Amino acid sequence: MPNTVTNALALRPTLAAVLLLAAVAFSARGARSETSAREGLLNGAPDPTGVAVTSDDGKTVYYVAATGEGVQLLRSTDLVHWTKSGRVFEDAVPAWAARDVPGTQGIWAPDLSYHDGLYYLYYSVSTFGSQHSAIGLAINKSLDPASPDYAWEDRGKVIDSDASRTDFNAIDPALLVDEDGRWWLFWGSHWAGLKVIEVDPSTGKPRQAAEILPVAARPDTRSHAIEAPFVYFHNGYYYQFVSWDGCCDGAKSTYKVAVGRSRQPTGPYVDADGRRMLDGGGTVVLQNSERWRGPGHNGVIATDQGEWMVHHTYDVENLQAQRILQVRPLTWTQDGWPKVGEPVSAP
Template identity: 35%
Template sequence: MKRKVNLFVLAFVLSAFFSVTKAQVKPSMNYKNPVVEVGMPDPTVIKAADGYFYVYATESTRNVPIMKSKDLVQWTYCNTAFTNKTRPKFEPRGGIWAPDINYINNKYVLYYAMSVWGGEQTCGIGVATSDSPQGPFTDHGKLFRSNEIGVQNSIDPSFLQYKGKNYLVWGSFRGIYVIELTADGLSVKPKAKKKQIAGTAFEAAYVHKHGDYYYLFASIGSCCEGLKSTYHVGVGRSKKVWGPYKDKNGKSMMENGYLQVIGSNDHFVGNGHGSQIIRDDAGQDWLFYHGISKTAPEKGRILLLDQIKWDKDGWPYVEGGSPSYEFQKAPVIK
């Protein structure tokens, strides 16, 4: 009887030990691309006040799909930003493209492009807001159309705050431009003048500050030709936010110079239109972007994730120069 009691106590102690150890030492999780195997083109990401990350995308799923995650790897669908009744209407037959999510003045602010394919003069950029990252979003209409702002193919918005002021970066293969917005971010500041900061090789531009430099990430090539797509991600940098942005060899992005960051490989092609760079709890930088699987192109532009690293000279890169396809260490999210 005494022996049985001792064995019971020993089992209880060992059980408690392993329970505590498991709680204190969380095994590192791995992930493999794609992180979402349905169409999520042109992703944009934010960490919300509720502790979840939210990703939004061009409407392969009508009315702008929203997914959420605690760890940047495992995503669940939660809503659409709009409904058929609430969706923007300033381009009546247009699709909602390239959303850009931000948190401004205690509101979730979603910039978006609206266009029909080839409608380079009538397309434009609008804005919507919500109290919740899951929506519903209230549309505030267009900021401008191409033919109003004087920039052909005015799509692909990207919000930027600089020295306490709000700016919008935008453009697609007709130059990358920037203009100041009002304090609430919901309209162009009166009398603001646009400024061109990159040439005609680029779209989906996004400014990111790292160290002493501002980096202008952008996409180059064809996005939407299936396995023939040539999309890839490039970058230039400058010590001034409005440039001039230059590549490693000193060629200006106004002259279409850039350093390639993400290209194609035997597994994924058409890789581009990166999100905002997300920093994890270990200080590592991550980029979401879309790509096309060579083995399952019918799934469309699926969601990919890779770590952005920085070389000794401060230039960004991903390992191998193209999407990872074997298991990688996941972002560290506590």
């Protein structure tokens, strides 16, 4: 049984710490993709989140959850060599989600964290381009399938969306426990933008009569392309990282990461120029390069060695691998804004 759990991948400086989870089976460089980017939405290791567990014998074990059928889980002891560690659901999606969101083929954007003795895994189900979506929650006492405590319990639907009654899209959940111990769930993609609601820690679901609050949007763009909120506290501010533009078009992807900050978890968030994120503001901190395309859907991980951004990206030299996981150092400017470095290592 683990006795210490942190919501962090404790990266060691000597490791080649880019986690190309999906690329292991594809060693040929320069290979053209035989599966289109849209057909490969559930392949690779998209939308990943990770936790680091210190076991009773003092060893660190790393687990990653990522988009896929049933939510794929992977395990590592060195951040380089990964093995499959089962998945959360035996079926591609739980039965309630298959009924509520017809046509869904897998689970998107899991958010994995540890609080008060339980692993919380929020997940989303939808179909590409649709506002008919739902967010669910599963919990577990352990991530080790060999543990007698290992058993996923699905708590079912947390929140859902539909064009007839909501202005948001219920995907891309992310849980924040703020500095005062209050729980908040962020989510959203396109449409009217990103939202947050206060969560009851006893259930992991919204508090009764809790208000849904807007936290970011892109009303100044035709596509309203904003999604994947991730809020991280640093030195007195809550930083809201979001992803803009096109996520899933292979080498043509235009995904990028932008950020704003606030003294309160519910906002208002403003960028480095003082523009509100609700008005389309956001300071871009990661975008396309010659080799890496569509970097985004990020998380921030604090470690003993520093802070890191994890995100997925396409490698133009190996598009068949689909969206792979990449790790970059995260530092801070003198005036308190995040700065994203180059990948820790290339494949």
